[in-house]
Amino acid sequence: xxxxxxxxxxxxxxxxxxxxxxxxxxxxxxxxxxxxxxxxxxxxxxxxxxxxxxxxxxxxxxxxxxxxxxxxxxxxxxxxxxxxxxxxxxxxxxxxxxxxxxxxxxxxxxxxxxxxxxxxxxxxxxxxxxxxxxxxxxxxxxxxxxxxxxxxxxxxxxxxxxxxxxxxxxxxxxxxxxxxxxxxxxxxxxxxxxxxxxxxxxxxxxxxxxxxxxxxxxxxxxxxxxxxxxxxxxxxxxxxxxxxxxxxxxxxxxxxxxxxxxxxxxxxxxxxxxxxxxxxxxxxxxxxxxxxxxxxxxxxxxxxxxxxxxxxxxxxxxxxxxxxxxxxxxxxxxxxxxxxxxxxxxxxxxxxxxxxxxxxxxxxxxxxxxxxxx
Numbered sequence: 001x002x003x004x005x006x007x008x009x010x011x012x013x014x015x016x017x018x019x020x021x022x023x024x025x026x027x028x029x030x031x032x033x034x035x036x037x038x039x040x041x042x043x044x045x046x047x048x049x050x051x052x053x054x055x056x057x058x059x060x061x062x063x064x065x066x067x068x069x070x071x072x073x074x075x076x077x078x079x080x081x082x083x084x085x086x087x088x089x090x091x092x093x094x095x096x097x098x099x100x101x102x103x104x105x106x107x108x109x110x111x112x113x114x115x116x117x118x119x120x121x122x123x124x125x126x127x128x129x130x131x132x133x134x135x136x137x138x139x140x141x142x143x144x145x146x147x148x149x150x151x152x153x154x155x156x157x158x159x160x161x162x163x164x165x166x167x168x169x170x171x172x173x174x175x176x177x178x179x180x181x182x183x184x185x186x187x188x189x190x191x192x193x194x195x196x197x198x199x200x201x202x203x204x205x206x207x208x209x210x211x212x213x214x215x216x217x218x219x220x221x222x223x224x225x226x227x228x229x230x231x232x233x234x235x236x237x238x239x240x241x242x243x244x245x246x247x248x249x250x251x252x253x254x255x256x257x258x259x260x261x262x263x264x265x266x267x268x269x270x271x272x273x274x275x276x277x278x279x280x281x282x283x284x285x286x287x288x289x290x291x292x293x294x295x296x297x298x299x300x301x302x303x304x305x306x307x308x309x310x311x312x313x314x315x316x317x318x319x320x321x322x323x324x325x326x327x328x329x330x331x332x333x334x335x336x337x338x339x340x341x342x343x344x345x346x347x348x349x350x351x352x353x354x355x356x357x358x359x360x361x362x363x364x365x366x367x368x369x370x371x372x373x374x
Contacts, residue, residue, distance in 0.1 A: 046062060047062055047092055048060070048094055049092055049094070049096045050096070050098070051074060051098050052097065054100070066089055066092060067086045067088050068089060079103070082102050083099075083101040083102075084099070084100055085098065086098060102120065103119075104121075104127075104149050104150065104153050105118055105153035106118070106131075107154075108131065108133070109157045109158070110159075111158070111159060111207075111209055112205075121149060124147045124149060124156065125145030127156070128141075133158055135160060138161060139158060139159060140158070140160075141156075142155065142157035142158075161176055161177070162177065162178075162208075162209040163176055164176075164177055164210075164211050164212075165211070165213065166185065166189045166191055166212075166213045166215070167214045168189075168191045168214075169217065177207075180206055181203065181204060181205065181207065182199060182201060182204070185207055185213065193215065197216065197217055198215070198216040198218060198266075218264065219268075220263070220265075221262070222263075222276075223260075223261060225258070226258050228254050229256060229282075231254050231255070231284035231286055232287070234286050235291050236249070236290055237293045238291060238292050239292075241291070241292030242346070243293055243295050245349055248289055251287060252286060252287025255281070255285075257279060257280045258281055259275050260275075260278075262276060295348060302354060304372050305366055306325035306326055308368030308371040309326055309366065309367075310325050314346070314347045314350060323341050324341075324345070326351075326354050328350070328357075332365070335357075336357050337353065
């Protein structure tokens with residue numbers, strides 16, 4: 001059989017290649033168009049803003065619509081008291097700037113004066129400027145001016161050159177110092193303290209200009225001493241004795257005790273005696289005193305005489321040498337055994353010794369004796 005001719009002509013092969021490349025070109029074109037459209041959409045939907053936190057600025061692109069969205073996207077937490085140049089709910093536009101400054105508590109001590117402050121500055125130097133503190137040359141500042149102020153705050157101490165006097169061991173020394181605390185100044189003055197010594201204010205206190213620091217040397221001495229134990233006194237009423245009369249029934253006696261004590265000396269002077277232990281050697285004996293409670297009936301002849309002699313004032317001392325309601329002289333009173341001076345005794349005691357005098361010398365001892373008949 002004659003063979004069939006299967007050879008293709010060159011023109012037909014070229015046609016087929018052209019037709020198969022058309023879909024690929026279309027696909028590539030479609031991908032380019034899609035990518036181009038996405039980039040345009042990204043640019044249309046996002047905003048570019050400058051976010052500045054604690055002086056550190058960053059340009060950010062965001063899809064958020066408010067200040068709060070930008071802060072949330074970048075992990076910036078704003079607390080009460082912080083400064084923000086826009087409200088969190090404010091809308092943002094392309095090119096906006098968001099500034100955040102944290103509120104930081106600072107305990108500021110300047111030459112011993114302590115105050116509580118709030119700063120929004122990034123560094124110690126900026127904070128001092130904002131607070132109006134300009135340390136003189138050579139001043140002590142507790143942190144370098146370039147130190148960042150942490151968000152949870154810090155203590156900041158400034159101590160300028162100042163005169164401080166230290167009194168210790170009987171001598172006074174005045175020095176010009178920038179040391180901030182009492183302990184620092186004592187160290188500069190070459191004064192050391194032991195565990196018992198005292199200094200006011202305390203060693204941790206900050207010094208102020210012109211302050212005088214006094215060191216009190218404390219010495220404690222332990223010893224054993226024999227001491228007197230004072231006796232008690234018990235008073236018992238005696239209805240058979242006149243009011244104002246007393247009599248010692250049992251004489252009191254002091255006891256003794258042996259005590260272990262700590263004597264505390266402040267700059268060589270005894271300040272305190274502390275009893276650590278006490279052992280009695282002999283017990284004290286209580287003194288018992290009898291006290292009269294009997295009263296002379298009122299409106300007696302003696303009250304009538306006293307009314308005439310002294311206006312009835314049994315405690316009178318006019319300074320004329322006569323005393324009490326019945327106007328005894330001191331010599332006459334003593335002659336009948338009266339205790340002390342008449343006006344120092346009760347009405348009943350004065351009447352008692354008046355009766356003794358009357359029995360011995362008669363009624364003529366009183367110029368007002370006739371008043372007893374009234």
